[in-house]
Amino acid sequence: MAGGAGELVLVVEHDPAVAELQRRCLTREGYRVEVELEASGAPDAVARFRPDAVVLDLSTTTTPVDLYRRVASALVARPGPPGGRVVAVVGPIDPALARNLGAHRLDRPFGPRALVRAVAGALRHGGSEGTRELRAGGLVLDTAARTCDADGTDVTLTATEFDLLRYLARNPGRVFTREQLLESVWGPGAGAGSRTVDVHIAQLRAKLGDVSPIRTVRGVGYRLDA
Structure with a gap:
């Protein structure tokens, strides 16, 4: 698995136990991690923490595309170097709807390796390769x-x-x-x-x-x- 180089990942996850597992998994790979348990608070959390990438749980929101776009816009607008990207975490979803959720997506349930691969891919896509x-x-x-x-x-x-x-x-x-x-x-x-x-x-x-x-x-x- 590709390791992090101190990049900050914001985990937005409604289930505290799952959020903690994600935090431990990403921390072990060298990423810094902040957690937000309310999906509605994701845009404000992006502005507050200025993460390099966001793992965004969309499985419980009734407006996943709208929330995804708000978070993606907050990442683009945030101060600091460009490059943050969103990993959309979804449950069963209409394929037509899924096409509006970017290139990086995780279907629940997923394992640690899939999470790390998705985050590393999002960072590469955003121009943050990490320090070799x-x-x-x-x-x-x-x-x-x-x-x-x-x-x-x-x-x-x-x-x-x-x-x-x-x-x-x-x-x-x-x-x-x-x-x-x-x-x-x-x-x-x-x-x-x-x-x-x-x-x-x-x-x-x-x-x-x-x-x-x-x-x-x-x-x-x-x-x-x-």
């Missing part, structure tokens, strides 16, 4: 090739080490608790304890040596310095 390279000092991560370069030296990382380093690098300067890192990198219900994070951080520091930008924030957790 993440840099921090002498460290360079190629998120597509999943390679790590430390001051010109290739560093071999395990899949989890790479995912952990990538997540920190996409959020430079932000302090994460061990519990936040467990949820975002290992995923909910992974069964890993906080000690697992400490072990992987220690392994990363050992492999990266003096180039390591990972810092311990005593009593809180870890951050990566850009």
Whole structure:
């Protein structure tokens, strides 16, 4: 699955449990996520959060095309760089009506992979490809090739080490608790304890040596310095 590079996704979803699952799924892929539980509040939420993309639940509104157009217009009009797009989430719908809901659509129910693909496609269509390279000092991560370069030296990382380093690098300067890192990198219900994070951080520091930008924030957790 394509990962995010810190783009902000607004999830508009009437079911709080589904909204939380979407938030966790997208956060794990590196996106920042805001949630709006009322479809009618979507245009105002776009103006407030200025997202790069919107996952818009249209399954409970009686005027899906009107709401879709209002949200799309708010994205175009919002301050900041252009490129936001809408992923329309629909239930059973008339095909003629569906043609008015843009190129990016999800039919309920859908799984995490379909959600991530739809968001990544909407961002690409909107001109936001995401950053392939993440840099921090002498460290360079190629998120597509999943390679790590430390001051010109290739560093071999395990899949989890790479995912952990990538997540920190996409959020430079932000302090994460061990519990936040467990949820975002290992995923909910992974069964890993906080000690697992400490072990992987220690392994990363050992492999990266003096180039390591990972810092311990005593009593809180870890951050990566850009």
